[in-house]
Amino acid sequence: MRNLKITLAYDGSEFHGWQIQPGLATVQGALAAAIARVTGEAVLPQGSGRTDAGVHALAQVASCGIQSPIPAPNLALALNDVLPASVRVLSVEEPGPEFHARKSARAKSYRYRIHRGAICPPFLARYVYHHPFPLDEDAMGAAAGAILGEHDFTSFAAVDPEKGRDDEPASNLRTIFRSVWERQQDELIYMVRGTGFLHHMVRNLVGTFLLVGKGSLAPDDVRRILRACNRSTAGPTVPAQGLFLVSVEY
């Protein structure tokens, strides 16, 4: 049995999220179908984590065991031949038998794109959250900095229906290494890197930072919300389409 590490990019607009679901287009389902078509083997590739419907990935990672002797680079080409254009295999590697896309992950990076222009170009509509209204971007930067380090992120976590059903860590403690807002022309982009992220955590953080940007909360309120360990103290969940899984580190 060979253990594969598959790195892939996808446009989440065309999928009901990562996780396989009967009768629905999912990224995991599309990848499993492509592997079956290329190798004849029925395997379920495990992702580094689930992404929700509409969330994109620049470099999601999945692992699975296969028997096929097809060399890894050829496998990448063959998978791209049968996958829809909305999913692209960027590489197939063989990292050894111990590698597991989720359990071996040490850090993840996400990006959330907000379009600040008066008119959102139609070509970006699926990839950004359009918010042309006034925002105090400096205050949002200060709020983002307040989550650096190790914290219990219960206040920013959706109740996860999968929790306890698999081997996900039961704790809501996560460490954030980077948390900044950057301006790139008409876009205001949140960039975050941490040991892991709870369900909806990035979208709930962005929703809270937007409340700071609008003046409804002060940057320091983020610390109070963290301490409360109560979802109802934080801001709303922003739309999925602005969110990108940027990379997974091992």
Add this chain to the structure above:
Amino acid sequence: MRNLKITLAYDGSEFHGWQIQPGLATVQGALAAAIARVTGEAVLPQGSGRTDAGVHALAQVASCGIQSPIPAPNLALALNDVLPASVRVLSVEEPGPEFHARKSARAKSYRYRIHRGAICPPFLARYVYHHPFPLDEDAMGAAAGAILGEHDFTSFAAVDPEKGRDDEPASNLRTIFRSVWERQQDELIYMVRGTGFLHHMVRNLVGTFLLVGKGSLAPDDVRRILRACNRSTAGPTVPAQGLFLVSVEY
């Protein structure tokens, strides 16, 4: 009656082309529905020309007469409120009673995007033609230059089912002012500006230039194909999704 000039961008992937068709999503239909919803008036905006299914526009222009007293800038905002995100009104102006989006047009510019990378990012799949195979880009540049000036473009025109039914010019003579290929990172982009373009003309030109890039034709063959005035002498029609109407000049 006020005469409006409406400039709009759209993602053609989501439409069956510009021209209104019963029961199908079209850009003209979406714009007419938005105008009806905002002003209560049933008008059919006339485009500078039809774009085919899958073809995009950075700045298509349409004109129509309305009675509504809503000021032009407010009309632009109101139309964007009711249009799908895949169509954006960039401006509404009042150029005077003589203006007609098609009849007043003096020049148009198009762009055709070819992605040359080994893997086409999923976020570009709807906006480029993926062609990772070898191409002689210098020869393609020479071929593009061969169409500059006034020519009968019959060899590059699809049979137009609308021809003769309205007041389109019967002649296939057009003047090309600019015709170049440009490299922008992984993309090879054809940029063309001329007095007008026949049905499928840009896609047939690109299909012919690709035959030159592959070595099946020499750059000079383009002159022979022009003189033949016979569609069967030119290359195939490339896919719609790489084509953008860039601007219309008046």
